[in-house]
Every structure is written in C-alpha cells, then in structure tokens.
Amino acid sequence: MTLFTTLSKAIEDGVKDGDIVALEGFTHLIPFAAGHEIIRQGRRNLTLVRMTPDLIYDQLVGAGCVSKLVFSWGGNPGVGSLHRVRDAIEHGYPAPLEIEEHSHAAMANAYEAGASGLPMAVFRGYVGSDLQHVNPNIKTVTCPFTGEALAAVPSIKPDVGIVHAQKADRAGNVLIEGILGVQKEVVLSSCYSIVTVEEIVDDLEAGPNSCVLPAWTINAIATVPLGAKPSYTHGYYPRDNSYYKKWDSISREREPFLKWLDEEVFQAGE
Known part of the structure; x- marks a missing residue:
C-alpha cells in the first residue's frame, strides 16, 4: 500500500547503506531533492544506477555516498565534465569509485x-x-x-528506485507528463519505490496517452514542491540553465564544493 509521508521519512525508511539506488528522470523531473536528502542522512557505500548521471550524481559522489556508478553517459549537460565524479575515479576522493559503463x-x-x-x-x-x-x-x-x-x-533491479513527477491523487496514483525516460521501468523494477511530487490533487486529469503509475506500484509518496530544481518539471517551472553553468566552477575544486555542500544541502535541511 502506498504511504504518503515526508521526504526525510521516505529516505530513512527506504534507502540503506550498501543499497543499489536508481534516481531517474530525463532532462526534467530529475529528483534533486531526494538526492540531497540521501546526502543529509549520510548514506554510504551506495551503488548508483542512472542512464545519464549528471549534477545530482556528481553531488552524491562528492559527498562520499557512493562506491559504484552504473551508467551509460555522464556529464554536465551542455557544459562539461562531472568534476566530483572524476576526482573520485582518478584520486579516490572522497572515496574510491568503481564504474560500470554501458550503452x-x-x-x-x-x-x-x-x-x-x-x-x-x-x-x-x-x-x-x-x-x-x-x-x-x-x-x-x-x-x-x-x-x-x-x-x-x-537486468537492472534496484533495491530502491526514486523518481519525481507532477502530481499524485489521494489514492496514490501518480501522473508523469512531458518527456519520459525510464521512470515507469524504474518503479516497476525496484524492490522499494519512492516518488516525489509537486502536489497532491483530487483528480489527475490524465489524458489517454499519459503515463500513470498506479498506487500498487509505489511504496512511498512525498510532496516536494520544486523537487526537481534545477532541472525542470513540465507544466510547473523551467530549467535553471544558469545553475548548470555555475556548477562547473563550484565542483571543479574540492573546497568550493564542500562550501556549497554545507550551505546548500546541510544547512538547507535544518
């Protein structure tokens, strides 16, 4: 049965040290807020799976949460490298990172x-x-x-699958609109699934070709407005392109990254 809960409780209940975790979303609906909560809760030795690891996985790796990355492309879209991932691979900082690359x-x-x-x-x-x-x-x-x-x-069968979506109804059904990646498959393949949504509504108003995840596929739903920032949520807010550009200088060296981590993740969660 789907449980409506807070983001902190969803991560506390769902994500454990050593888990295989997939946070998916393609160009939009990237679950940044959920990733930041994983960092705040100090999870370690995670295997992260994602088709296109970008900023959120750079942040999780830089925070020391990750021991292995399974992926098919990695980078800061339109900008350049993931410097925290690169530092972990090349120098083992803050922890050694194993990689498994696919198409x-x-x-x-x-x-x-x-x-x-x-x-x-x-x-x-x-x-x-x-x-x-x-x-x-x-x-x-x-x-x-x-x-x-x-x-x-x-096959990919994560311990925990996490996605962001536009809305859920009060029965626990979730609507995803706009560009789709593999969110549906992540939820169906994972042992435990967490969905963050912009809002809870009485009626999803889903069109005939909409992607609706039925309540029985989901373990936990948390209402997290702006939960995909700085990526975008179709119909709610645009992509913050300036953030992606700024991330290159923030993440390039360790000290600026650690300062960002303290101010924007740990202090933001207090």
Missing part, C-alpha cells in the same frame, strides 16, 4: 527486463564497441531460432 540501449533494455521480472536483457548492440572487453557484464548469446549473435546484460 544507452543496454541500460534501457536492462531496466525493461527488470520491470518484466526477467534475469537479463537481450538486444542488438555493442557491434564495433570495445566496452565488452572492459565490462564483464556484457555477454553474447546465440538466438536459438536464427543463430544470430546478440548482446546480453543483466
């Missing part, structure tokens, strides 16, 4: 397989790539019907 197609298929209860994803991919030579979780299988060699990767 977008592999990640999308692996989420779909996890949501379907399958042990692996099979697809055409990695032709001409060297990733399979450095990632032992990329295998080749032979189609029993055609004899074709296909790529295979383990």
